Amino acid sequence: MNSEELPICDNHAHANAVIGMGPRELARRFRREGGKFIVMVSLLTWSLGLNPGSMDDVRKLYDYTIEAARVINEEGIKSVAVVGLHPAEGFELIKRGWSLGDVEDFMRKAIDLAGKYVSEGKAVGIGEVGRPHWEVDERIMDFFNGIIKYALGVARDVDGVVHLHLERNGLATTQSIIGIAREVNIKPYRVIMHHAQPVSIDLAFNNGLMPSIPMGRRGEFEEAVKHGPRFLVESDFIDDPRRPGAVIPPWTLARKLRNYVSNGLINRDFLVSMCHDNILKVYGINIT
Ligand SMILES: [Zn+2]
Ligand SMILES: [Zn+2]
Numbered sequence: 001m002n003s004e005e006l007p008i009c010d011n012h013a014h015a016n017a018v019i020g021m022g023p024r025e026l027a028r029r030f031r032r033e034g035g036k037f038i039v040m041v042s043l044l045t046w047s048l049g050l051n052p053g054s055m056d057d058v059r060k061l062y063d064y065t066i067e068a069a070r071v072i073n074e075e076g077i078k079s080v081a082v083v084g085l086h087p088a089e090g091f092e093l094i095k096r097g098w099s100l101g102d103v104e105d106f107m108r109k110a111i112d113l114a115g116k117y118v119s120e121g122k123a124v125g126i127g128e129v130g131r132p133h134w135e136v137d138e139r140i141m142d143f144f145n146g147i148i149k150y151a152l153g154v155a156r157d158v159d160g161v162v163h164l165h166l167e168r169n170g171l172a173t174t175q176s177i178i179g180i181a182r183e184v185n186i187k188p189y190r191v192i193m194h195h196a197q198p199v200s201i202d203l204a205f206n207n208g209l210m211p212s213i214p215m216g217r218r219g220e221f222e223e224a225v226k227h228g229p230r231f232l233v234e235s236d237f238i239d240d241p242r243r244p245g246a247v248i249p250p251w252t253l254a255r256k257l258r259n260y261v262s263n264g265l266i267n268r269d270f271l272v273s274m275c276h277d278n279i280l281k282v283y284g285i286n287i288t
Helices: 022-032 055-074 087-095 100-119 138-158 170-184 198-206 220-225 250-262 268-283
Strands: 008-013 035-041 078-083 125-130 161-165 191-194 210-214 232-234
Touching: 008 191, 008 232, 008 250, 008 268, 022 035, 022 055, 022 250, 035 055, 035 250, 035 268, 055 078, 055 100, 078 100, 087 100, 087 138, 100 125, 100 138, 125 138, 125 191, 138 161, 138 170, 170 191, 170 198, 198 210, 198 220, 210 220, 210 268, 232 250, 232 268, 250 268
Parallel strands: 008 035, 035 078, 078 125, 125 161, 161 191, 191 210, 210 232
Antiparallel strands: none
8 A cells, every 4th residue: 555545545435427517526535535445335215316116217326327337436535336225215115115025025026136246246335224223113123124135134134235224213223133133144344334324333343243433413423433443434416416414425525534644643554454455344444
């Protein structure tokens, strides 16, 4: 690794050329700010103008994500794809009156397809899958826990990673994922808790799970740093100009990380452990 170069990573981002700038421009801006590695994760079908509940469109969604990672690689940034169906996707079908059995069948098929893409080497993992971060009744929560369990089982079988979208309920959220991961017997470091809270870092990491901390939430990175480089960072950029929200673009994440090194909040070794070593551990990819 060149001593001047910082291994700057974004562990979870989305690109959307339909309404946003798309992967090529995203990669160029990220590169300009020193970005080295970015994980592209599937959006929602309808954010790309596709139909929820159509398996053909699920395939298009996955292919779109894989193509985005390919374009980013072409721009000189290492990138891999994680494909899957967001819990909002299943929730939408429930709202439209599908039976839970039918939604389960559909979500499982979508996870199987993601697993197939991993085994074919097109994608490195399944995601984002998980459970609603909004209030739902217990029956729905149980339903999504079943989906998580299924996804972890498929990921275990194809040796892929999983990006989990979860509620932010501190240690209780972490504990429940530790339980499911144990039950399924997946290598825990393949399980990423996306959009994790700093409070979950110690419990997650001590049990082998990888927390991924969003850089766009005020004060959270500063809080996370106190736990040591036992987490990954992410922008969770959704490339939607109408919804800037609580997420930041990848190039802002890159600039922030460089600033944190130059102002001393973290040192270079911290960044190397956090981005280089943790990415190597989870994905088996050397980013520099
Ligand atoms: Zn998410
Ligand atoms: Zn996301």
